Amino acid sequence: MRFDVITLFPEMLDVLSAHGITRRAHEEGRWTIRAWNPRDFTTDNHRTVDDRPFGGGPGMVMMAEPLALAVQAARSAQEAAGVGCAKVLAMAPTGAPLTDARVRAWAAYKASGLVLVCGRYEGIDQRFLDQCVDEEVSIGDFVLSGGEIAAMAVIDAVVRHLPGSLKDASAQDESFAQGLLDGPYFTRPENWRGAQVPSPLLSGHHAQIARWRREQALRRTLAYRPELIEAARTRGQLSRQDEVVLKLAGEELRQVAQTSSEQSGDA
Ligand code: 6GU
Numbered sequence: 001m002r003f004d005v006i007t008l009f010p011e012m013l014d015v016l017s018a019h020g021i022t023r024r025a026h027e028e029g030r031w032t033i034r035a036w037n038p039r040d041f042t043t044d045n046h047r048t049v050d051d052r053p054f055g056g057g058p059g060m061v062m063m064a065e066p067l068a069l070a071v072q073a074a075r076s077a078q079e080a081a082g083v084g085c086a087k088v089l090a091m092a093p094t095g096a097p098l099t100d101a102r103v104r105a106w107a108a109y110k111a112s113g114l115v116l117v118c119g120r121y122e123g124i125d126q127r128f129l130d131q132c133v134d135e136e137v138s139i140g141d142f143v144l145s146g147g148e149i150a151a152m153a154v155i156d157a158v159v160r161h162l163p164g165s166l167k168d169a170s171a172q173d174e175s176f177a178q179g180l181l182d183g184p185y186f187t188r189p190e191n192w193r194g195a196q197v198p199s200p201l202l203s204g205h206h207a208q209i210a211r212w213r214r215e216q217a218l219r220r221t222l223a224y225r226p227e228l229i230e231a232a233r234t235r236g237q238l239s240r241q242d243e244v245v246l247k248l249a250g251e252e253l254r255q256v257a258q259t260s261s262e263q264s265g266d267a
Helices: 010-017 020-027 064-080 100-107 126-132 148-160 206-224 226-234 240-263
Strands: 002-006 032-036 085-097 113-118 135-138
Touching: 002 064, 002 148, 010 020, 010 032, 010 148, 020 148, 032 064, 064 085, 064 113, 064 126, 085 100, 085 148, 100 148, 113 148, 135 148, 206 226, 206 240
Parallel strands: 002 032, 002 113, 085 113, 085 135
Antiparallel strands: none
């Protein structure tokens, strides 16, 4: 897979090919990356890429033309290399949330190219987004100083799903693959500073281990991401036994919430 990234800070992208799973997959030729600097597509002496927003307000806006020329150059380079451009993505906190489903959909374009546009400053001229971008992507409800870290998050998540990137079946079980958060993991020693590994994991009894792990995944998801429980329920992915676990876990969570609000002196 080929990634072309439009960024004012091309060096930021180097870490992906330097470490870990993404490095190995890069060395194996599973993906390539090229940066394009919008400054190289300006025509004025100052190489201007941003300007003040019409209508006033703080901050600066990225101009449409240098971005459009950079995207056009990236698309042409992809075509010339024999990889069609599948999608142009723009990274912005105003985008639609990144999800496992979107990541897997993009990874399915494994023989093609993605173009990722990184915003800086307050925003990007809307006309460029309307005319040159297919999808806008946010990696969460917080604001980064630029889209580069978000683009790297997208590339990392996509590369993990390219065939051969992961050694084993880990992508099958990992968090979100089943619509739930993964449960806790433990390794040696069995007793670490007085804390024991939960006994079901030491039982050697596969069905018991699987049941315990399912319960832990349900409990964690209910506590941190209750909307994922509701979604799994709607998809018909929760068994009667799951519902029993969730009922008990929900009561325990309400009990804990009530105890801590009493201790903090709430009504
Ligand atoms: Cl994609 N960009 C920026 N600048 N901030 C973000 C983001 C993206 N996603 C969350 N916050």
